[in-house]
Amino acid sequence: MSYCTHLSDKLKKLTVLLFAGIALVLLAIDRAASGNANDPFDPAGLDSRQQRGAYLTRAGNCMGCHTARGGQPFAGGRRLTTSFGVFVTPNITPDKETGIGNWSEMDFWQALHEGKSPDGRLLYPAFPYTEYTKVTRQDADAIFAYLQSLPAVNQANPPHAIRFPYNFRPLLHIWRALYFKPGEYAPDPARTEQWNRGAYLVQGLGHCNACHTNRSLLGGADDELAGGQIMGMNWYAPSLTSHLEAGSRDWTVDEIVALLSVGISERSVASGPMATIIRQSLQYLSKSDLRAVAVYLQSIADSASDYAADTTPSVPVSAYPDLVLGESLYQIHCQECHGASGEGVPGIYPPLAQNRSVIMASPLNTIRSILEGGYPATTKENPRPYGMPPFQQMLRDREIAYIVSYIRNAWGNKAGRVTVFDVERSRRVGTD
Ligand code: HEC
Ligand code: HEC
Ligand code: HEC
Incomplete structure (x- = not known):
C-alpha cells in the first residue's frame, strides 16, 4: 500500500470518528434536555x-x-x-x-x-x-x-x-x-463476605435475573441467570453462567468491573437494555461492590477449559456466495470502525472477532445492533462514547443477513449463518 492511500485511509477513519463525535454531542444535548x-x-x-x-x-x-x-x-x-x-x-x-x-x-x-x-x-x-x-x-x-x-x-x-x-x-x-x-438473602457461611455481598446484589437489588433468564408463558423464571429473551423486548439477555455467552469465569475481576462500570471493555460492549442498566444504575456502584459482583459472577460461570477444545475448522468464506457478498458489504459499511480483521479499536469500537456477543447461538442482538446502531452507555468513565449509525434504512434485510453471516464466520469466528427471516423477525420493536 502506498503512503498516499495509507494517508487517505487514515483521513477516512478520522472523518468517521469526527462524525461519530458530532452525532454524540447532539445526542448528549438531547439527553441533557430530556x-x-x-x-x-x-x-x-x-x-x-x-x-x-x-x-x-x-x-x-x-x-x-x-x-x-x-x-x-x-x-x-x-x-x-x-x-x-x-x-x-x-x-x-x-x-x-x-x-x-x-x-x-x-x-x-x-x-x-x-x-x-x-x-x-x-x-x-x-x-x-x-x-x-x-x-x-x-x-x-x-x-x-x-x-x-x-x-x-x-x-x-x-x-x-x-x-x-x-x-x-x-x-x-x-x-x-x-x-x-x-x-x-441468606448468606452462605462457607463463602467469603465479598462473595456474599456480590450474591446479595446480583440476586436482589440488581435484579439481573429479571432479564437474564428464560420466562415461561406465565412469566415464571426458568434457570437462574441462564439467559433468555427479554419479555416484550426484542433483545436476548445472554447466559451469565455459560462461557459460550456472557459467563465471566475466564475474565479477570478487573475486566468484569470495567464492563459493568465503564460500559465497554477490550472484549466487548454492553448494548441496548444492558447499556441502559449500566448508565442508570451499575456505574454508580462503589468499586468494592462492583468487585463483589464480579467475584460472584465469576463463581457461577463455567469455563471454556471445562470442555474439549472445538477443533472443527472455520467455514471458508470463499466457499459460500452469501459470505462472499457479506465480506464485500462489510468492507464498505463496517470495516472503517471495526477493522479489516474485526479487531475494533480498544475502548472505542468493539472487536467483532472472538466477540461472544457476535458468535453466540442467538444472532438477535447482533442483528438489532446493526439495524438500530447505538451508543455504548454514557458513564463517568466514558462520558462521550463513540456511536454506530443505524443501517435499517441503508441496507436490505437480505444484505444484513449476509453481513451477519459473514462476521459470525470470519477471522476464526464460528457460528450458524442467518437468513433473511431472522432479520425480519428481529425488526419487531418492543418496549420504549
Ligand atoms: C422493571 C421495572 C421496575 C423496576 C426496576 C422497579 N419497579 Fe416498582 N413497579 C413496577 C411496576 C410495573 C409496578 C406496578 C405493579 C402492579 O401494579 O401490580 C411497580 C410497583 C411498585 C410499588 C407499588 C406501588 C403501589 O402503588 O402499589 C412500589 C412501592 C415500587 N414499585 C417500588 C419500587 C422500588 C423501591 C424499586 C427499586 C428497588 C422499584 N419499584 C423498581 C416496575 C418496576
Ligand atoms: C433490563 C434487562 C437487563 C438487566 C436488568 C440486566 N441485564 Fe445484563 N444484559 C441484558 C441484555 C439485553 C444483554 C445483551 C446485550 C449486550 O451484550 O450488552 C446483557 C448483557 C450482559 C452482559 C454481557 C455484556 C457483553 O457484551 O459482554 C453481562 C456481563 C451482563 N449483562 C451482566 C448483568 C448483571 C450482572 C446484571 C445485574 C446487576 C444485569 N446484567 C442486569 C439485559 C439486562
Ligand atoms: C462509525 C463507526 C461504526 C460503523 C461504521 C459500524 N459500527 Fe458497529 N459499532 C460501533 C460502536 C461504537 C459500537 C458500540 C455501540 C453499541 O453497541 O451500541 C458498535 C457495535 C457493534 C456491534 C455489537 C458488538 C457487541 O459487543 O455487542 C456489532 C455486532 C456491530 N457493531 C457490527 C457492525 C456492522 C456489521 C457494521 C456494518 C454494517 C458496523 N458495525 C458499522 C461503531 C461502528
Missing part, C-alpha cells in the same frame, strides 16, 4: 440513612422504571410492554393522593418483600419483587426513607392495559404459588 435539571440523587440535605437509601435505590434502578420519558423522577407513568399487555408504572414519590405518601415503613416492606400493596392488591411481577424480596429489612427501610425525602409529585398515571385473563389480579394467587418464594 433529563432532569435537578439531580434527585444529590446527597445535600439527606441524612446518612437517606444517603444509603439513595445508593441502594440506584442499585435497584427504581428510577429507571418509575420515571416516564422526560417526566418527573419517580412519579411513574413509564409504559412497559410485555406479552401480557402494557404495564404503567405507579408514582412512588411521597405525594399523599397519587403516590406513596401515606405508606408506612411496613407497607413499603410488604410491597418490596412480598409483592403486596397496602390496599390488599397483589402486585404484578413486572415489578421485580421476585428479586427484591432478597433485600434486607434494614436496606428496604433506608430505600423508603430516601423515597420519602423526595419532592412529592402529584401525578395520577393511567391504568395498566393488560389483556384478559391476565388483568384479573386474583390470578396472581396461582402465579405466586407456582413461582414466588419470598425470603431475604
Whole structure:
C-alpha cells in the first residue's frame, strides 16, 4: 500500500470518528434536555440513612422504571410492554393522593418483600419483587426513607392495559404459588463476605435475573441467570453462567468491573437494555461492590477449559456466495470502525472477532445492533462514547443477513449463518 492511500485511509477513519463525535454531542444535548435539571440523587440535605437509601435505590434502578420519558423522577407513568399487555408504572414519590405518601415503613416492606400493596392488591411481577424480596429489612427501610425525602409529585398515571385473563389480579394467587418464594438473602457461611455481598446484589437489588433468564408463558423464571429473551423486548439477555455467552469465569475481576462500570471493555460492549442498566444504575456502584459482583459472577460461570477444545475448522468464506457478498458489504459499511480483521479499536469500537456477543447461538442482538446502531452507555468513565449509525434504512434485510453471516464466520469466528427471516423477525420493536 502506498503512503498516499495509507494517508487517505487514515483521513477516512478520522472523518468517521469526527462524525461519530458530532452525532454524540447532539445526542448528549438531547439527553441533557430530556433529563432532569435537578439531580434527585444529590446527597445535600439527606441524612446518612437517606444517603444509603439513595445508593441502594440506584442499585435497584427504581428510577429507571418509575420515571416516564422526560417526566418527573419517580412519579411513574413509564409504559412497559410485555406479552401480557402494557404495564404503567405507579408514582412512588411521597405525594399523599397519587403516590406513596401515606405508606408506612411496613407497607413499603410488604410491597418490596412480598409483592403486596397496602390496599390488599397483589402486585404484578413486572415489578421485580421476585428479586427484591432478597433485600434486607434494614436496606428496604433506608430505600423508603430516601423515597420519602423526595419532592412529592402529584401525578395520577393511567391504568395498566393488560389483556384478559391476565388483568384479573386474583390470578396472581396461582402465579405466586407456582413461582414466588419470598425470603431475604441468606448468606452462605462457607463463602467469603465479598462473595456474599456480590450474591446479595446480583440476586436482589440488581435484579439481573429479571432479564437474564428464560420466562415461561406465565412469566415464571426458568434457570437462574441462564439467559433468555427479554419479555416484550426484542433483545436476548445472554447466559451469565455459560462461557459460550456472557459467563465471566475466564475474565479477570478487573475486566468484569470495567464492563459493568465503564460500559465497554477490550472484549466487548454492553448494548441496548444492558447499556441502559449500566448508565442508570451499575456505574454508580462503589468499586468494592462492583468487585463483589464480579467475584460472584465469576463463581457461577463455567469455563471454556471445562470442555474439549472445538477443533472443527472455520467455514471458508470463499466457499459460500452469501459470505462472499457479506465480506464485500462489510468492507464498505463496517470495516472503517471495526477493522479489516474485526479487531475494533480498544475502548472505542468493539472487536467483532472472538466477540461472544457476535458468535453466540442467538444472532438477535447482533442483528438489532446493526439495524438500530447505538451508543455504548454514557458513564463517568466514558462520558462521550463513540456511536454506530443505524443501517435499517441503508441496507436490505437480505444484505444484513449476509453481513451477519459473514462476521459470525470470519477471522476464526464460528457460528450458524442467518437468513433473511431472522432479520425480519428481529425488526419487531418492543418496549420504549
Ligand atoms: C422493571 C421495572 C421496575 C423496576 C426496576 C422497579 N419497579 Fe416498582 N413497579 C413496577 C411496576 C410495573 C409496578 C406496578 C405493579 C402492579 O401494579 O401490580 C411497580 C410497583 C411498585 C410499588 C407499588 C406501588 C403501589 O402503588 O402499589 C412500589 C412501592 C415500587 N414499585 C417500588 C419500587 C422500588 C423501591 C424499586 C427499586 C428497588 C422499584 N419499584 C423498581 C416496575 C418496576
Ligand atoms: C433490563 C434487562 C437487563 C438487566 C436488568 C440486566 N441485564 Fe445484563 N444484559 C441484558 C441484555 C439485553 C444483554 C445483551 C446485550 C449486550 O451484550 O450488552 C446483557 C448483557 C450482559 C452482559 C454481557 C455484556 C457483553 O457484551 O459482554 C453481562 C456481563 C451482563 N449483562 C451482566 C448483568 C448483571 C450482572 C446484571 C445485574 C446487576 C444485569 N446484567 C442486569 C439485559 C439486562
Ligand atoms: C462509525 C463507526 C461504526 C460503523 C461504521 C459500524 N459500527 Fe458497529 N459499532 C460501533 C460502536 C461504537 C459500537 C458500540 C455501540 C453499541 O453497541 O451500541 C458498535 C457495535 C457493534 C456491534 C455489537 C458488538 C457487541 O459487543 O455487542 C456489532 C455486532 C456491530 N457493531 C457490527 C457492525 C456492522 C456489521 C457494521 C456494518 C454494517 C458496523 N458495525 C458499522 C461503531 C461502528
